[in-house]
Amino acid sequence: MKTARYLLPVLCLLTITPAFGQVAEGGDFMHSIGKIYVVLAVVLAIFIAIILFLVFLERKLTKLENQIQQND
Amino acid sequence: MLKHWWKILGVAILFYVFVAGLLVPLKTGISAVSPQKVAPGESFTLEVTGYNSRYTQAQGQIRAWLKQDEAHALAAGSVTVLDDRRLQLAFAMPEYLPSDKKVQVLTLLIDDPVDGAHVLPSAMFVTQDSIAPGLAGSAWTAHPVEGLHEEWTMSYPFRNILQETIRNAYFHIPMWFAMIFIFIGAVISSVRYLRKFDPQDDLKAAAFTRVGILYGIMGLVTGAIWAKNTWGAYWSGDIKQNMTAIALLIYLAYFVLRNAFEDPDKKARVAAVYNLFSFAALIPLIYVVPRLYDSLHPGSGGNPALGGEDLDNTMRLVFYPAIIGWTLLGLWIAQLLYRADRLRDRLWMNA
Numbered sequence: 001m002k003t004a005r006y007l008l009p010v011l012c013l014l015t016i017t018p019a020f021g022q023v024a025e026g027g028d029f030m031h032s033i034g035k036i037y038v039v040l041a042v043v044l045a046i047f048i049a050i051i052l053f054l055v056f057l058e059r060k061l062t063k064l065e066n067q068i069q070q071n072d
Numbered sequence: 073m074l075k076h077w078w079k080i081l082g083v084a085i086l087f088y089v090f091v092a093g094l095l096v097p098l099k100t101g102i103s104a105v106s107p108q109k110v111a112p113g114e115s116f117t118l119e120v121t122g123y124n125s126r127y128t129q130a131q132g133q134i135r136a137w138l139k140q141d142e143a144h145a146l147a148a149g150s151v152t153v154l155d156d157r158r159l160q161l162a163f164a165m166p167e168y169l170p171s172d173k174k175v176q177v178l179t180l181l182i183d184d185p186v187d188g189a190h191v192l193p194s195a196m197f198v199t200q201d202s203i204a205p206g207l208a209g210s211a212w213t214a215h216p217v218e219g220l221h222e223e224w225t226m227s228y229p230f231r232n233i234l235q236e237t238i239r240n241a242y243f244h245i246p247m248w249f250a251m252i253f254i255f256i257g258a259v260i261s262s263v264r265y266l267r268k269f270d271p272q273d274d275l276k277a278a279a280f281t282r283v284g285i286l287y288g289i290m291g292l293v294t295g296a297i298w299a300k301n302t303w304g305a306y307w308s309g310d311i312k313q314n315m316t317a318i319a320l321l322i323y324l325a326y327f328v329l330r331n332a333f334e335d336p337d338k339k340a341r342v343a344a345v346y347n348l349f350s351f352a353a354l355i356p357l358i359y360v361v362p363r364l365y366d367s368l369h370p371g372s373g374g375n376p377a378l379g380g381e382d383l384d385n386t387m388r389l390v391f392y393p394a395i396i397g398w399t400l401l402g403l404w405i406a407q408l409l410y411r412a413d414r415l416r417d418r419l420w421m422n423a
Binding site: 030 | 090098103234236237240243286289290294297298300405408409412
């Protein structure tokens with residue numbers, strides 16, 4: 001169950017990717033409107049990296065909380 | 073709340089960076105022209121596609137030149153406005169060019185009071201069969217380029233390949249600046265550990281290093297996305313890409329090393345020394361080696377840093393705050409990591 005919690009977002013991302021691919025094939029999506037979507041992709045990459053880091057921190061704190069409970 | 077002032081400041085600065093970085097428009101530019109090749113003596117209509125242009129508002133006041141150099145420019149005979157984005161310029165290319173080159177490259181220069189002056193370098197290539205600069209005639213000097221409208225507006229430069237991606241200057245480049253500042257924090261913590269052997273300093277160094285690596289990875293990924301859409305490939309083996317990848321691998325080894333020791337004192341001591349080594353390796357890899365080779369990065373060949381032309385004064389208003397904002401955010405993340413590690417160590421001591 002625990003792995004499913006982390007796998008789910010990854011699976012969601014995988015299902016979205018082909019949709020992006022179709023747009024790109026049709027009309028060069030990334031280069032449209034002065035390449036503004038490149039900026040969007042860069043900002044999203046930073047956002048995803050920070051969220052993944054938060055998940056890492058979350059797991060770390062959960063581990064600590066469990067230890068505190070065991071100690072009590 | 074008062075002791076968190078720097079976190080609030082960091083978030084406020086980043087908010088400003090996102091708003092100003094994404095909303096300030098680009099200057100007017102020229103995104104495409106056709107045809108791009110003509111022969112001497114040919115009369116032709118140049119189809120121009122503008123970017124962020126308002127040609128219908130400027131109708132009747134638009135002037136255009138095909139410029140060879142400061143002294144020689146061919147003015148457009150007539151200007152037809154199709155819509156805000158499209159112009160038709162009628163040119164009559166003289167039989168001879170005031171140039172002794174076989175293929176002469178001309179710059180397109182458009183000026184109007186609404187959008188100001190905007191240029192497309194290398195807009196047109198003229199191949200001369202017979203070269204006679206002396207016969208070029210008066211067409212090249214009859215309507216000199218003068219009285220250009222260049223007013224300061226709150227806008228970012230238009231660069232032909234970059235276009236809107238020039239905004240990545242606030243998201244990709246500050247990652248590296250912030251990474252360096254955070255690694256400097258790690259080095260200071262390591263030096264302090266080696267002087268006083270306080271385990272807290274070791275935890276601080278480890279937290280800084282984690283965030284530094286996070287920023288380095290974000291820098292590489294954002295750089296790869298940007299490169300794909302401007303240089304054509306995610307990874308083109310550019311000297312800066314390769315060297316930063318090596319530097320990050322050296323830093324990743326810090327954690328491999330740190331986790332290899334059971335004894336906490338030994339672990340902290342080896343980690344602190346290795347941290348000094350990785351920082352000593354990082355500086356030449358990022359600041360020295362890329363300056364010795366050609367690079368796709370701006371200011372290539374000699375100085376792969378920020379060039380004067382790629383960062384104008386409007387961009388500085390956002391770029392420098394962006395560096396401060398991303399650094400403060402990194403310090404915040406590092407502080408959270410350090411506090412979690414300190415909690416864990418306290419727990420183990422009590423257990």
